[in-house]
Amino acid sequence: MEQLKQIIKELTSISGVSSREDKVISYMIKSLKPYGDQIEVDPLGNVTCSFFSSVSNPKKLMLFAHMDEIGFIVRKVEENGFLRVERIGGVHVNVLPGLKVDVIGSKGVIPGLIGTTSHHFTKQDQKGKVPTDGMYVDIGARTREHVKELGVNVGSFITYHSDFTELAGDLISNKAMDNRAACASLLLLAQELFQIKDKLQWNIHLVACVQEEFNIRGIMPVVRKLSPDVSIGIDVTPSCDTPDMSGYSDVIIGNGPAITCMNFHGRGTLAGVLPDEGLFNQIVTIAEQQNIPLQYEVALGVITENAFISFAEQGIMTAGFSIPTRYTHTPIETVCLSDVKALIHVLFHFLQSLTTHTSFGKQYILEKGGAQ
Known part of the structure; x- marks a missing residue:
């Protein structure tokens, strides 16, 4: 085993x-x-x-x-450095907000986060809903130029972040x-x-x-x-x-x-x-x-x-x-x-x-x- x-x-x-x-x-x-x-x-x-x-x-x-x-691909880089993405394969949209991801740039892997509205400012009628139309990834960049310097561009691929976990009963997760x-x-x-x-x-x-x-x-x-x-x-x-x-x-x-x-x-x-x-x-x-x-x-x-x-x-x-x-x-x-x-x-x-x-x-x- x-x-x-x-x-x-x-x-x-x-x-x-x-x-x-x-x-x-x-x-x-x-x-x-x-x-x-x-x-x-x-x-x-x-x-x-x-x-x-x-x-x-x-x-x-x-x-x-x-x-x-499964994964994502960068569709657009915003002026303020956020990445707009599209899904590759049957990504489960319900789990996306707040996830860690890996952005595969030309200069290496860049850690990223799938953004989500701050809890304190989430409107009542939006709670419990999954906003997929405006999905974006935050890699910490503040400008489009900074994103490019990191080796990330339109067409860069993104995966879930790996976190191998052992559970009881011979179960493993990742x-x-x-x-x-x-x-x-x-x-x-x-x-x-x-x-x-x-x-x-x-x-x-x-x-x-x-x-x-x-x-x-x-x-x-x-x-x-x-x-x-x-x-x-x-x-x-x-x-x-x-x-x-x-x-x-x-x-x-x-x-x-x-x-x-x-x-x-x-x-x-x-x-x-x-x-x-x-x-x-x-x-x-x-x-x-x-x-x-x-x-x-x-x-x-x-x-x-x-x-x-x-x-x-x-x-x-x-x-x-x-x-x-x-x-x-x-x-x-x-x-x-x-x-x-x-x-x-x-x-x-x-x-x-x-x-x-x-x-x-x-x-x-x-x-x-x-x-x-």
């Missing part, structure tokens, strides 16, 4: 808004390089760590997690648990696969991908290059055990990773994931055989890359895992180490179970002559 905790702490402390994942990319390359047979980085920044099977013409599985985090906790699982899984790579009967490609929080499609160049038979994605899902979320679903923190039964995003993008039945069932069977706890996720309002990967190439069989997470898209995203550990275990045993005879998809209907 200590190694896992340390890796998550290091990963979540890095700034890496969509399209600016460079430092996370470097961390993943350095960590994966000792274990994979091949490491590649494409022009967008997707990192692929491949384990090649020695069998003839092996099938291919892609397992991915995104590296980027910004960017979505999705660096999943990236950590890829790193530890790579170590496990290194020990058995001579026994693998499928090619396994671990992919740390980019720009999920911005457009969900940053991984697509890798999909087109690999043309995998199976794609499994790892992301987070809201834990429904806090007083405000209690009862929405059965997925709660500390009860194991969740396997996706369905996710769907209907706000502007009609897309989601319905996993391949055979793939889903084999994962569940493996978990039961190994006594690894699994939860079952049906999540409306959630979308992952597999929503688009499913229909790429010749049609790709997909499945998804989610790490139960409290306070998603805030600076205090909270996960349980035992959930991440269980996720690594179920993935490891599932990958071991793949043989040259393993296949997924509905082509078996034709093979059986169309019999029901």
Whole structure:
């Protein structure tokens, strides 16, 4: 657990808004390089760590997690030195007033604060409301020229300030648990696969991908290059055990990773994931055989890359895992180490179970002559 905790702490402390994942990319390359047979980085920044099977013409599985985090971009610098900003990704506006942020300037990181009206002068009809239209960041500058001297300009990126916290019950909290906790699982899984790579009967490609929080499609160049038979994605899902979320679903923190039964995003993008039945069932069977706890996720309002990967190439069989997470898209995203550990275990045993005879998809209907 200590190694896992340390890796998550290091990963979540890095700034890496969509399209600016460079430092996370470097961390993943350095960590994966000792274990994979091949490491590649494409022009967008997707990192692929491949384990090649020695069998003839092996099938291919892609397992991915995104590296980027939500954040902000400077839209305008006011004459008096305050920064007007726009959100990048699904930033949770309710938590913003009064937060610490890191402004990524050309001369380094500048600490900042998201401003809020002083309590004493807040009008009665404004109390309890979140003023997002006038959102600004205060970096202490008093003029536009001072802002420029600090290396900050229109287009500078901003992230939540990192504040890694350990809670009771193996819970840890920080910004960017979505999705660096999943990236950590890829790193530890790579170590496990290194020990058995001579026994693998499928090619396994671990992919740390980019720009999920911005457009969900940053991984697509890798999909087109690999043309995998199976794609499994790892992301987070809201834990429904806090007083405000209690009862929405059965997925709660500390009860194991969740396997996706369905996710769907209907706000502007009609897309989601319905996993391949055979793939889903084999994962569940493996978990039961190994006594690894699994939860079952049906999540409306959630979308992952597999929503688009499913229909790429010749049609790709997909499945998804989610790490139960409290306070998603805030600076205090909270996960349980035992959930991440269980996720690594179920993935490891599932990958071991793949043989040259393993296949997924509905082509078996034709093979059986169309019999029901």
